[in-house]
Amino acid sequence: MDDDLIDEAGIPRSRYTRLPGKGFFYPDSLDEERAERLAKEAIEGSEAVVIADGDADGLACTAMIREAYDAALDVADFEAAIEARLAANDDEAGDEADGDAGEKEVDAPTAESAEADSTADAHARSPVGLVAAGPYSLDSSLERVLAYADDDVDLFVCDLCPDEYEWIAEPLEALAETTASIRWFDHHQWDDETAAAVRDLGVDLVVGESDEECTADVALRSLDHEFDDRWTELAAVTRDHDLWIKEDPRSDDLADYSYWAGGEEYATVVGAYGADLPETVAAFVADRRVEKEARIDAAVGRAVTHGVGEWTVAVTYGRCSQNEVAETLRGEGADAAVIVKPAGSASIRGSEDFRHAHEVAGKVNGGGHPQAAGCKPDIYDDMLDYAHHWTTEGQACKRVILAAFEAVAEEVAADEAADETTEAEATAAPDADE
CATH class of the missing domain: 3.10.310 (Diaminopimelate Epimerase; Chain A, domain 1)
Incomplete structure (x- = not known):
């Protein structure tokens, strides 16, 4: 395919907003190969693994778990990468995460972009590996942990709810036999039979009230760690957006940033700064919002x-x-x-x-x-x-x-x-x- 056909530069917004992002045209087979490789690198040798929804709620949980394990990455590397993106006038606009599908419309990766990003190997640096997933990829994420994790690893699943137990049963049951522990934090509405089946395996499943808590709230009160007030505030601001309360303007910043940033970057930045994003990140979010607002107007008009x-x-x-x-x-x-x-x-x-x-x-x-x-x-x-x-x-x-x-x-x-x-x-x- 000619790259120009899916390049938004020079194409009227009224046309390109009717089409998917470039990532849609990246073949699933290649995407699966890349996802498999990245998961393998994140999981192998890790002390703990987190399977989390890639939105602000799931990634806040990841940041909390890394804090509890003293496994946070160096935020300075990510801030430098953000400054480089801004300096290069990267004007490719992203979309808000479709949290319902648990997937982001992202561009296909290139060798050039990977080499230019000093944080490209960040997924393999922390002893608490992150596997970003959605409700429709939970089974494959569990299978990857089963394939690549060491025995006696601690496994966490955050902000994800299976529609049915059967389609995760095989990998989850095998992991229950090999892991040191499985802890599952969520706030979605669980079917009683599915919840019972998961708990029968010895999984520590904690489900908060979906109209009162986000999963970050659940993780904060469930992890055996003395978190300071910064983390309580992060959970509250995450909840403000996740439950659509909309009383704290910072919650929109977190939601947008969690989509436009990669999972490693977001978890590291909010882990370091909490709900108050640093100036560099605020500038990045503001830059992306120009296009975002125009797309909102176009959709409302239709x-x-x-x-x-x-x-x-x-x-x-x-x-x-x-x-x-x-x-x-x-x-x-x-x-x-x-x-x-x-x-x-x-x-x-x-x-x-x-x-x-x-x-x-x-x-x-x-x-x-x-x-x-x-x-x-x-x-x-x-x-x-x-x-x-x-x-x-x-x-x-x-x-x-x-x-x-x-x-x-x-x-x-x-x-x-x-x-x-x-x-x-x-x-x-x-x-x-x-």
């Missing part, structure tokens, strides 16, 4: 509203920051927002009047929280399907997600009707003492 049951659902398309887009659409009167991404996934965001996002996502190959969920409908068989997706702004994806909204609306209406019938029958029933 939104179309639909009436589904008693709800107003706004649906849009584009490469953008889904949380900010959803917040804007809610401000314009939507009860729920759907942001369909060029890569084929979609984010579903609710409100006080809509707490069924996870139910909608569950009907189209996804899941999540009542007010924040993600999915990727199983509708893409070949590149022609993706071509149709891009040229129609996700028409097929929008259609199946709206059908899921309709199905959930019918279920909610039926449940409400049943409750009213039960209440009426209870009211009409004669008093047993009469």
